[in-house]
Amino acid sequence: MWTLIKREIDDSRAFFITGAAYTISIIVFVISNVYSGGLSSKSMSGWPILPMLVWAMVLFSGMGAKQMYMDKTRRISCFLSTLAVTRSAIFTARVITGVLLIVMTLLPVTAAWIIILKVVMPPIPLYQAMFVAGVRTVLLLSLASYSLGLLTGWAPGRVVPVLGGTTLALILIPLVILKGSGMETAVILVLVTAVSLIRSRQHFISTPL
Amino acid sequence: MSDIAIEVRDLVKYYGGRCVLDGVSLQVRRGCIYGLLGRNGIGKTTLIRILLGQEPASRGRTFVLGTESMQLDARTRGRIGYVAEGHHLLQHYRVGHLVRLCRRLSCQWNQPFFDKLNETFRLPMERRVRELSTGMRAQLNLALAMAIDPEVLILDDPTLGLDTVARWQFLALAIDVIQRDGRTILFSSHILSDVERIADRIGILAGGKLVVDCSLEELKRRICKVQIIFAESPPDDLPLTGIIRQQRSGTEVIITVANWDAAKRAVVEAFRPQHVAEIPMTLEDLFIECTNPVRMPTAV
Numbered sequence: 355m356w357t358l359i360k361r362e363i364d365d366s367r368a369f370f371i372t373g374a375a376y377t378i379s380i381i382v383f384v385i386s387n388v389y390s391g392g393l394s395s396k397s398m399s400g401w402p403i404l405p406m407l408v409w410a411m412v413l414f415s416g417m418g419a420k421q422m423y424m425d426k427t428r429r430i431s432c433f434l435s436t437l438a439v440t441r442s443a444i445f446t447a448r449v450i451t452g453v454l455l456i457v458m459t460l461l462p463v464t465a466a467w468i469i470i471l472k473v474v475m476p477p478i479p480l481y482q483a484m485f486v487a488g489v490r491t492v493l494l495l496s497l498a499s500y501s502l503g504l505l506t507g508w509a510p511g512r513v514v515p516v517l518g519g520t521t522l523a524l525i526l527i528p529l530v531i532l533k534g535s536g537m538e539t540a541v542i543l544v545l546v547t548a549v550s551l552i553r554s555r556q557h558f559i560s561t562p563l
Numbered sequence: 564m565s566d567i568a569i570e571v572r573d574l575v576k577y578y579g580g581r582c583v584l585d586g587v588s589l590q591v592r593r594g595c596i597y598g599l600l601g602r603n604g605i606g607k608t609t610l611i612r613i614l615l616g617q618e619p620a621s622r623g624r625t626f627v628l629g630t631e632s633m634q635l636d637a638r639t640r641g642r643i644g645y646v647a648e649g650h651h652l653l654q655h656y657r658v659g660h661l662v663r664l665c666r667r668l669s670c671q672w673n674q675p676f677f678d679k680l681n682e683t684f685r686l687p688m689e690r691r692v693r694e695l696s697t698g699m700r701a702q703l704n705l706a707l708a709m710a711i712d713p714e715v716l717i718l719d720d721p722t723l724g725l726d727t728v729a730r731w732q733f734l735a736l737a738i739d740v741i742q743r744d745g746r747t748i749l750f751s752s753h754i755l756s757d758v759e760r761i762a763d764r765i766g767i768l769a770g771g772k773l774v775v776d777c778s779l780e781e782l783k784r785r786i787c788k789v790q791i792i793f794a795e796s797p798p799d800d801l802p803l804t805g806i807i808r809q810q811r812s813g814t815e816v817i818i819t820v821a822n823w824d825a826a827k828r829a830v831v832e833a834f835r836p837q838h839v840a841e842i843p844m845t846l847e848d849l850f851i852e853c854t855n856p857v858r859m860p861t862a863v
Contacts, residue, residue: 357667437668438641562618
């Protein structure tokens, strides 16, 4: 399994580099804001949260779509399945790699947020609960975007694999804006992720290679 | 452990409403080199892909090493070597990288054997796979398939794109592999002389059916081309069963007939021909006779 994951990481190097650049740029942005204008809830409300979120969704859905689309065009599974590997293992390794990208991108950002919020916000449980809900929503949104990328990446043609995942992922953002980051949103995102993953796996395993 | 390495049971495959394989059944015993022949687009690659679980069957079942194709687990897959038609390797990988990947993903990797193959083929480890010629890709694919010490080696037109020397090297290697105890090879090829050289059993696909499934010697014994010359015009119809093909030219009739024996010869002799002679047939002749679309349907 490790070899398959390593192979997936190798093939998606560009996404990991972009993810790292994204993380670094956010952290640099936050630090520079802290040093230039000080830190307060008021100044933070002006931060470009939405573009940050959109970039992350595009990155994660793009990763999923790219993994499946490249597999199809380069016939990667067709070759790998002739070795001591099952298609199920290929898919699992792929998803683990995707989750790894999400964690590696979001974890430093989340850590940075935690530090900043500890400095800025008073230790009121309500704020902490809001922060946890926010992180949970971003994480689930990322997983949903990635899963939608996987789902559309295996579709025939070129337009749907390239643009489908990102479009669907971006549709999820208004949902989060409208419904907030409560449990309802979490349930919807979990369902979207689960359904996309199950369908992608079933499609990937049953399609002739 | 079963004596059967590959089994196909009443396999049917439809492609867009067209029946490509129509009730094909065959068994390949362990240690056998099975040559699968057939014209282009007749379903050889489809049959192989179904065997490997890359394609579902419309009906029927296929087994490799006792496991149903669609349920092949990683361990069983690791005992099967496969060279695909067109050599679908990871084109964007460097050769060395691909070799390392295959080594890590194999259940057993015979490094000395791979080194020996590499010495023969002189694979450029630093070049990308897509930069290799077709012949080199074929050699790389063969080397990767053979280095895992497969119990079953499935080769789909493996010598396609190889020059004569490389083809002969490949055939020598195939014989080397088969000489290891219990190794089985199923291979399809258009180069009949290759098949004739190494296969000990032949299957010929025609019209979606396996019209021939026997040893080469048996095939040569069973199908016979007979030249019959009559003094006057030949009879309109020779009352023989198993006529695959019949050509007439003046007083001469040439028939290709299945299961030619003394009884059939006696039937021909009853028409008092001037001359009856059996014409020796090569595998190529036999293949043409068996796959000719105008032939009369006769299972051999």
